[in-house]
Amino acid sequence: MESIFDAFSIMLFLATTGLFILRQRHESPPLAPYLVIALVCVVGNWLGNNGGGVAAVGLLVAAAFLTLHLASEPYREDPEEQN
Numbered sequence: 001m002e003s004i005f006d007a008f009s010i011m012l013f014l015a016t017t018g019l020f021i022l023r024q025r026h027e028s029p030p031l032a033p034y035l036v037i038a039l040v041c042v043v044g045n046w047l048g049n050n051g052g053g054v055a056a057v058g059l060l061v062a063a064a065f066l067t068l069h070l071a072s073e074p075y076r077e078d079p080e081e082q083n
Contacts, residue, residue, distance in 0.1 A: 005048025008060055009041040016041075016067050027076050034070075037063045 001007050016037045023029040040063040048056035 003049055005045050005056055009045035012060060012064055013038060013041045019071055033066060037066055
């Protein structure tokens with residue numbers, strides 16, 4: 001790890017991966033938001049390491065808020081289990 005962008009991108013990616021695995025155990029979550037966060041981690045890290053610090057911080061903060069949004073969603077209720 002050479003910069004703060006590396007550390008933040010890796011931590012955000014690990015948090016997102018852990019959240020996806022946790023959600024996968026209880027329900028079938030859509031994959032698209034998690035892929036968006038992973039791609040933003042890659043792009044934000046690249047921008048941060050190549051001189052685009054402000055854009056990188058903006059992207060990584062937005063991805064962190066999307067991760068918090070996904071973590072705060074309640075689990076879906078299964079209609080088959082209610083009967």
